[in-house]
Amino acid sequence: MTVIEINDLRKSYQGRLAVDGVSLTVGRGEIFGLAGPNGAGKTSVVECVSGLRRPDGGTVRVLGLDPHGGDRRALQQRIGTQLQVAALPDGIKVGEALRMYASFYDEPADWRALMDEWGLTGRKGSRFAALSGGWKQRLFIALALVGDPEVVLLDELTTGLDPDARRTTWGLVRAMRDRGVTVVMVTHFMDEAEALCDRVAIIDAGRVTAEGTPRELIGRAGAASLEDAYFTLTGRDRA
Ligand SMILES: Nc1ncnc2c1ncn2[C@@H]1O[C@H](COP(=O)(O)OP(=O)(O)OP(=O)(O)O)[C@@H](O)[C@H]1O
Structure with a gap:
């Protein structure tokens, strides 16, 4: 079942095209990766999916709903978002932040259990x-999950996570997927x-330049790893 459907999405900032006709579909329970160089438009795509940014053209449907239409509030209850640039008041405590975010949802997850799961109880x-940066990151991830979402961005x-926390995080993302949650993740780490990821789209200059399972992309590029394939598929040489 298709959970996210993006069709010919366009987004400009001050007349400069940042997203130039992106079309993608993501199925239920998939971990879908968005990769690509800095400034390629990945965050803009995610923000249009989350409802944070209004597209200039094309359509976005999440769980059959328009993130910018009348169903916006209903959809917000079903999506969890961890943003690249996020902030909380300096003085707020970890427990308070989780409890506050839980209060935004009609049927939140157990925030204390989530705090435990993400090692934040201490x-x-x-x-x-x-x-520290890594602990802030963990808190933001826990906050993205506190609404017990069906889709996580x-x-x-x-x-900013240390190698140990990275691996732990991978396990938790897989556990989310195994519970049927659909995950869209922007990453610069090709090993990750x-x-x-079940499927990956490489975005370059606002367009999808390659899409497939990691195995397919590696095969298409005749590469040994997804990182090698990335350089071949984006036409960029390794430094
Ligand atoms: N609010 C904004 N105002 C003006 N330009 C913007 C704005 N947000 C993004 N852009 C521009 O749009 C383009 C795409 O940005 P976006 O953040 O979506 O890319 P990205 O692939 O997520 O990049 P990165 O990997 O560096 O996070 C960039 O050229 C960026 O400078």
Whole structure:
């Protein structure tokens, strides 16, 4: 079953085209990766899917609903978003943030269990400003899950996490998928995309330049790994 359907999506900023006719479909329970160079338009695509940005052209449907239409509130209850640039008040404590976010949803997950799952219980009383980058990241991931979403959008999920936390995170993303949650994740780490994603789209200059399972992309590029395939498929040489 198709959960996300993006058709000919276009988005410009001050007359400059950032997303130039992207079409993608994501099925239920898939982990779908968006990769590509800085400024390619990945975040803009995710933000149009989440309802944060209004597309200039094309259509987006999530769970059959328009993120920018009258069903917006109903859809927000079913999507969890972890954004690249996110902020909380400096003084808010980890436990307070989770409890507050849970209150936004009609049927939230058990925020205490989530806090435990993400190793945050020992930091329940820590203030946001005092957390390291990696702990802030974990908190944002937990906040994305607190509404018990059917669709989760993760933008550079593991940036700033140490190798151990990265691997733990992969396990948790797989566990989400195994529960039937559909995951769209932007990543710059090709090892991560290869290990975790069922399908990957490479976006370059606002367009999808390649799409397939990691195995298909590796095969198409005649490469040994997805990282090697990335360089071949984007036409970029390794430094
Ligand atoms: N609010 C904005 N105002 C003006 N230009 C923007 C805005 N947001 C994004 N852009 C531009 O749109 C293009 C695509 O940006 P976007 O953040 O979607 O790319 P990205 O692939 O997610 O990049 P990165 O990998 O660096 O996060 C870039 O040229 C960026 O500078």
